Amino acid sequence: MSSVDSRNYYYASTPVAAPYAPLRGEVRADVCVIGGGISGLSAALHLRERGYKVVLLEAEHLGFGGSGRSGGQSIFGYACEMSTLEKAVGGADARRMWDVACEGLELQRQLISRHRIDCSYVPGHMVVGMKERHDDALRDEVRHLADKYDYHSLRFIEREELRTLVASDRYTSALYDSNGGHLHPYRFTRGLGAAAAAAGVAIHEDSWVTKLDVAKGxxxxxxxxxxxxxxxARHLLVAGGALLGRLVPELARKLIAIGTYIVATQPLGEERARALIRNNAAVADMNWILDYFRVLDDTRLLFGGRVSYSGIDPLDSSRVLRKRIARVFPQLDDARIEYSWGGYLDITTNRAPHFGRLGPNAYFIQGLSGHGMVISGIAGKLVSEAIAGTAERFDMYSRIKHVNFPGGPWLRRPALVLAMLWFRLLDLL
Ligand SMILES: Cc1cc2nc3c(=O)[nH]c(=O)nc-3n(C[C@H](O)[C@H](O)[C@H](O)COP(=O)(O)OP(=O)(O)OC[C@H]3O[C@@H](n4cnc5c(N)ncnc54)[C@H](O)[C@@H]3O)c2cc1C
Structure with a gap:
C-alpha cells in the first residue's frame, strides 16, 4: 500500500495484543469509521461513549499511517499560520479554531490519563531559529499569540540560554511551549485503539475499504x-489521511502525499543523551523542510527531516539524515543509526485542515499537513459532536476554501518537485 519503507521501524518493536479480526459478512452499525489512526479512533471512542454502535475499518493495522510512525511531537496550533485561517473564515472563527487546537492539547493529556495509555508523554516543546529573521519572527509570535489569542505558555529563549539547553551551535533562539510535549505515537495510537475496543467499538484490521455508497438523503x-x-451505517467518517488514495476522488484532488523520513540512533546512554537536550523538550526548527528531534526514553536520539515526492530507499534516507544529524550534533559522529523509516503526510495547498461532508451524514477529516498529532484527536471529537447533533464546531472548518492541487493527477509530481525546490531555496535564503 505504501512505497515509503516501514520495515526498519523503531516504534513497531512495541509488543501489541493480538490483531483485530478482518470484517467478514454484512454488518449494521450507527456509525462506520474508515481509518485506524488518531482521527478515526478518537471519533470512534467518543461516539461509543455517547452510546452509538460503531464499526471501525482499518486497511492494515491500527497506527499504520502517520499516527503510529510520526515524530511524536505535540505542537500548538495548525500546520498553517493563524493568518491563513483569519483570511479564510474571519477573526472570530479563527479564534474559535485556535481554541479548538488548544483543547486538542488538553484532550491528548486527558486521553492518556483517563485510559492509562503508556506512551511516555513528556511536557515541553521548542521551535528553534537559525538566523536573525527567525529570531524576530519567534519574538513576535510570543507577543502575537499572547495578545491576540490569550496563549500564555510560550517563552522566548535567547541564544545564550538556548546553548545551555540544546548542545548545538546551530540555533540562535527558541520559542519554548510548556503546553506542548512529545510522546510515543505508536503506543498512544494503539492505546486509543484498546480504549475504543474496551468501550465496545468493533475494530477490524486488514479491512481495506474498496468502495463507498454515500447516502444521498x-x-x-x-x-x-x-x-x-x-x-x-447511518453515519460515516472517512479518516484515511494520506493513505486514502483515490477511494474518494474529490478528496484526493485536494491533497498531495509527501514522503518524510525519520531515523533513531543506537541507545546513547543516559548521560550523553540527556546532555543533548537538557530540558528534554521536543525540538523542531523553522525551515520549510525542517529538522525535528527528541530523545527517547531508551536514550536514543530520534531525528526526522527530509521529504520526497517518491518512495526512497531507506539506506539512502538514513545516509542523508546522518548528515543532517552531524550538522546539529557533530558530537554524535560515532553514533550508529539503528532504525530508519518513513511515512506520508497529507498536505493541502494552504496547509489548513480539510474537514467537511460528502453527504448529509458522511464526514471526512484530512489535510493535517504534517501537524496532526494533536489536531487529529480533537477533530475526531468534533465529528462525534456533529453526529450527536451539535455540528457548529465541525462545520466552521468546511468554510475554509481548499483548491485542487495544481496539475491534476498526472502533473502533480512535477509540480511538487518544483514546489520542493522552491522550499529548499527559501530555507537557503
Ligand atoms: C514520518 C511522519 C512524522 C510526523 N511527525 C509529526 C509530529 O512530530 N507532530 C505532528 O503533529 N504530526 C506529525 N506527523 C503528522 C501526523 O502523524 C498526522 O497528521 C496524523 O497522525 C494523522 O492522523 P490520521 O488519523 O488523520 O491519519 P493516519 O494516522 O494516517 O491514519 C489513517 C489510517 O487510515 C487507513 N486507511 C487509509 N485508507 C483506507 C481504506 N481505504 N480503508 C481502510 N483504512 C484505510 C490507513 O491505513 C491509516 O492507518 C507526522 C507524519 C509522518 C508520516
Missing amino acids: AGDDNVIHTAQGSVR
Whole structure:
C-alpha cells in the first residue's frame, strides 16, 4: 500500500495484543469509521461513549499511517499560520479554531490519563531559529499569540540560554511551549485503539475499504464495502489521511502525499543523551523542510527531516539524515543509526485542515499537513459532536476554501518537485 519503507521501524518493536479480526459478512452499525489512526479512533471512542454502535475499518493495522510512525511531537496550533485561517473564515472563527487546537492539547493529556495509555508523554516543546529573521519572527509570535489569542505558555529563549539547553551551535533562539510535549505515537495510537475496543467499538484490521455508497438523503444509510464484507451505517467518517488514495476522488484532488523520513540512533546512554537536550523538550526548527528531534526514553536520539515526492530507499534516507544529524550534533559522529523509516503526510495547498461532508451524514477529516498529532484527536471529537447533533464546531472548518492541487493527477509530481525546490531555496535564503 505504501512505497515509503516501514520495515526498519523503531516504534513497531512495541509488543501489541493480538490483531483485530478482518470484517467478514454484512454488518449494521450507527456509525462506520474508515481509518485506524488518531482521527478515526478518537471519533470512534467518543461516539461509543455517547452510546452509538460503531464499526471501525482499518486497511492494515491500527497506527499504520502517520499516527503510529510520526515524530511524536505535540505542537500548538495548525500546520498553517493563524493568518491563513483569519483570511479564510474571519477573526472570530479563527479564534474559535485556535481554541479548538488548544483543547486538542488538553484532550491528548486527558486521553492518556483517563485510559492509562503508556506512551511516555513528556511536557515541553521548542521551535528553534537559525538566523536573525527567525529570531524576530519567534519574538513576535510570543507577543502575537499572547495578545491576540490569550496563549500564555510560550517563552522566548535567547541564544545564550538556548546553548545551555540544546548542545548545538546551530540555533540562535527558541520559542519554548510548556503546553506542548512529545510522546510515543505508536503506543498512544494503539492505546486509543484498546480504549475504543474496551468501550465496545468493533475494530477490524486488514479491512481495506474498496468502495463507498454515500447516502444521498439524511434518512438513508451509507454502505461501506471491503473485499470480504460490508457495513451499512447511518453515519460515516472517512479518516484515511494520506493513505486514502483515490477511494474518494474529490478528496484526493485536494491533497498531495509527501514522503518524510525519520531515523533513531543506537541507545546513547543516559548521560550523553540527556546532555543533548537538557530540558528534554521536543525540538523542531523553522525551515520549510525542517529538522525535528527528541530523545527517547531508551536514550536514543530520534531525528526526522527530509521529504520526497517518491518512495526512497531507506539506506539512502538514513545516509542523508546522518548528515543532517552531524550538522546539529557533530558530537554524535560515532553514533550508529539503528532504525530508519518513513511515512506520508497529507498536505493541502494552504496547509489548513480539510474537514467537511460528502453527504448529509458522511464526514471526512484530512489535510493535517504534517501537524496532526494533536489536531487529529480533537477533530475526531468534533465529528462525534456533529453526529450527536451539535455540528457548529465541525462545520466552521468546511468554510475554509481548499483548491485542487495544481496539475491534476498526472502533473502533480512535477509540480511538487518544483514546489520542493522552491522550499529548499527559501530555507537557503
Ligand atoms: C514520518 C511522519 C512524522 C510526523 N511527525 C509529526 C509530529 O512530530 N507532530 C505532528 O503533529 N504530526 C506529525 N506527523 C503528522 C501526523 O502523524 C498526522 O497528521 C496524523 O497522525 C494523522 O492522523 P490520521 O488519523 O488523520 O491519519 P493516519 O494516522 O494516517 O491514519 C489513517 C489510517 O487510515 C487507513 N486507511 C487509509 N485508507 C483506507 C481504506 N481505504 N480503508 C481502510 N483504512 C484505510 C490507513 O491505513 C491509516 O492507518 C507526522 C507524519 C509522518 C508520516
